[in-house]
Amino acid sequence: MTTPAVRFTNVIREYRLGEEVVHALDGVNLALTGGQFVSVIGPSGAGKSTLLHLMGGLDQPTSGSVEVGGRDIGTLTDERLAEFRRHHIGFIFQFFNLLPTLTAWENVAVPRLLDGRTLSSAQGDATELLRRVGLGDRINHRPAELSGGQMQRVAIARALINDPPVILADEPTGNLDSKTGRGVLKLLADIAHSDSDRLVVMVTHDSNAADVTDHVLTMRDGRLDDNAET
Numbered sequence: 001m002t003t004p005a006v007r008f009t010n011v012i013r014e015y016r017l018g019e020e021v022v023h024a025l026d027g028v029n030l031a032l033t034g035g036q037f038v039s040v041i042g043p044s045g046a047g048k049s050t051l052l053h054l055m056g057g058l059d060q061p062t063s064g065s066v067e068v069g070g071r072d073i074g075t076l077t078d079e080r081l082a083e084f085r086r087h088h089i090g091f092i093f094q095f096f097n098l099l100p101t102l103t104a105w106e107n108v109a110v111p112r113l114l115d116g117r118t119l120s121s122a123q124g125d126a127t128e129l130l131r132r133v134g135l136g137d138r139i140n141h142r143p144a145e146l147s148g149g150q151m152q153r154v155a156i157a158r159a160l161i162n163d164p165p166v167i168l169a170d171e172p173t174g175n176l177d178s179k180t181g182r183g184v185l186k187l188l189a190d191i192a193h194s195d196s197d198r199l200v201v202m203v204t205h206d207s208n209a210a211d212v213t214d215h216v217l218t219m220r221d222g223r224l225d226d227n228a229e230t
């Protein structure tokens with residue numbers, strides 16, 4: 001049996017605010033294999049972002065385990081966890097989070113700096129990825145010279161630069177018009193489907209999402225509605 005790209009076992013995440021305890025995740029079990037594009041939907045406060053943050057090692061469960069590629073990320077030290085995130089997880093955000101003074105290819109190459117490499121050593125890979133996301137003619141443009149959809153494509157190329165097996169997207173179409181958003185969703189689907197080892201998980205309020213994703217996880221009050229083994 002293949003190891004799931006992501007597995008949650010009895011995951012609880014509580015936040016304590018004074019006397020009050022919020023159960024952001026209230027016993028989540030899931031196993032997601034690579035090669036698919038999964039969306040996470042549900043009402044505000046249901047726990048969607050918490051789920052994504054735990055998948056990406058940005059937050060830790062109060063109890064239960066989160067495995068990425070078969071490794072329990074709760075057992076890693078902070079330093080190992082940061083390294084693990086850089087190589088195993090690609091993040092895509094609603095507001096792109098590009099650096100305004102850098103060109104498109106330099107933005108794509110930034111994660112390589114964190115590995116102690118130079119930007120220029122990644123220029124070839126960054127340019128190739130920009131071509132892949134349809135921006136081969138925009139490699140020297142700065143973010144202010146790009147449309148919202150183009151900025152999100154740069155951010156997607158940046159998420160791919162270290163070839164991570166898991167890509168996590170938090171409302172990636174939330175700041176785009178619906179036509180541009182559909183293009184971004186199609187690109188994310190292509191990225192998931194072109195590699196059987198790659199899982200793409202997206203938190204969204206986008207009503208088009210269910211049409212383009214292979215599986216929809218619905219969250220409510222910190223729990224998943226259905227059996228999430230795919």
Ligand SMILES: Nc1ncnc2c1ncn2[C@@H]1O[C@H](COP(=O)(O)OP(=O)(O)OP(=O)(O)O)[C@@H](O)[C@H]1O
Pocket residue numbers: 015016017022023024042043044045046047048049050051
């Ligand atoms: N750092 C925190 N401290 C305290 N409570 C938190 C924290 N982060 C999230 N919560 C609470 O956990 C619950 C789940 O929040 P989460 O952001 O995961 O929901 P969501 O489904 O992503 O919502 P939205 O669609 O509005 O972004 C909410 O009740 C929220 O208030």
